[in-house]
Amino acid sequence: MRRFRWWWGALVLAAVAVLVGIFVLFGAESRNGQPLPRPSPPGSGPLTAVALGDSTVSGEGAGAYTAETNGQNGDWCHRSPNAFIQKIRFPGILQRVNLACSGAPSAQVGLGDAKQWTEGSQAQQLATLVKDHRVPVVVIAVGANDDPKFSAQVTECFKAWFSAGLPSCSVAMQRDWQSKVDAMVPKVVKAVDDVKSVLARAGYVPADYQLVLQSYATPVGPGIPEALRNLNGCPFRPDDLQWIARDGVTTLSRGLKEAARQTGARFLDLAKAGAGHEACSGGADPSREWFTRLTLQLGDLTQVERASHALQESFHPNANGHAEVANCLNEFLATREGNASCLAGPDGHLHPAPEVTAR
Known part of the structure; x- marks a missing residue:
């Protein structure tokens, strides 16, 4: 015993x-x-925040573009040092890398052979970057240049202003806008999944980094002074401005939110981020606006290879707009979970509001 x-x-x-x-x-x-x-994150090298996507990420409209992306050898990606990614503040971050390219579709953000302005896959560029950088933050904004072709639609609205006898551009756009957004979603999903696969192959697990998919802010809205609804600033019809702000951008945001859900990315909604600060909303004082008005680079008109890009900056977030997005994004990253919408607070600056509050 x-x-x-x-x-x-x-x-x-x-x-x-x-x-x-x-x-x-x-x-x-x-x-x-x-x-x-x-x-x-695994690997070696400095902690680095990375941005991928299209013109709203590259810094189109924010000016001071890097020489190699301002038409050099056919590269018009227009990456700006004023872009929001350059203002990211995150614990331990030492470097910030912008891989975005103006006009990029989802196919060029993801893996594959698609090119934009001579540049290859952004996801593949990320694969090269993580060999000697550690990446705790990845921000993506893409989709508007897929089936919705949002910039082209804004151009159509611009053309409609010249043709008083023809229907408003929104009459045609609203017929199939939802179906175009629906067709966009799987393309964005693939691009985001490609980015995730690049990081997974480099040894990353989801807990190693924050992945944010953000939507688009409304560049123009109703209420523009009549004196600026022309070539002096924002040549659009009132009903078209109303549709862009009320239906166009919000429908686009819903589609991107669905893409974020399917990929497990956090979603930051910018649909209402520019309210009260759209292009031309400041009237005689454009300093309070966060988007460019109709912008013509006269110097580009003197060079054949640059002339077709003379209007490229128009109706994009300007340097002030990017600073506001950065402010919202920094606070959003600090929360580390959930989705949010960028809305102006009592101080007049953008802050992330929980979705239930935003609604």
């Missing part, structure tokens, strides 16, 4: 030792069944 008790005690001690070992080895890997973030 005494021998049995001795062996029983030894067995209990052995079991305790095994349990302690398991806790030491694996206890730090989960809490309440959820994996904990590792101290930092």
Whole structure:
């Protein structure tokens, strides 16, 4: 009986030792069944925030474009040092890399052979970057240049202003806008999934980084002074301005939110971010606007290879707009979970509002 008790005690001690070992080895890997973030992303190199996407990310409209993306060798990606990614503030971040390209469709953001202004896949560029950088933040904005072709639609509205006898551009747009947005969603999903696969191949797990898919802000809206609804600033019909702000951008945002849900990305909605600060909304004082008015680079008209890009900056977030988006995004990243909408607070600056509040 005494021998049995001795062996029983030894067995209990052995079991305790095994349990302690398991806790030491694996206890730090989960809490309440959820994996904990590792101290930092895998690999070596500086912690780096990365942005991918189209003109709203590259900095189109924010000016001071890097020489190599301002027409050099046919590259018109228009990446600006004033773009919001350059203003990201995140613990430990030492570098910020903008891979976005003006006009980029989802296919060029994802993996594949698609090019935009001579540049290849942004996801593949990210694959090269993570070889010597650690990436805890990835922000993507893409989709408007897919089936919706939002910039082209705004151009059609611009043309409609010249043709008083023809229907407003929104008459045709609203017929199939929802179906175009629906067709866009799987393309955005693929691009985001490609970005995730690049990071997974580099050894990243979801807890290593924040992945944010953001939508688009309304560049123009109703209420523009009559004196500016022309070539002096914003040549659009009132009903077209109303449709863009009320239906066009909000429908686009709903589609992008669905893409974020399908890919597991956090969603930051910018649909109402520019309210009260759209192009031409400032009247005689454009300094309070966060978007460019109709912008013509006269110098570009003197060069054949640049002439077709003379209007490229029009109706995009300007440097002030990018600073506001950066402010909202920085606060959003600090929360580390959930979705939000960028809305102006009592201080007049953009802040992330929980979705239930935004509605």
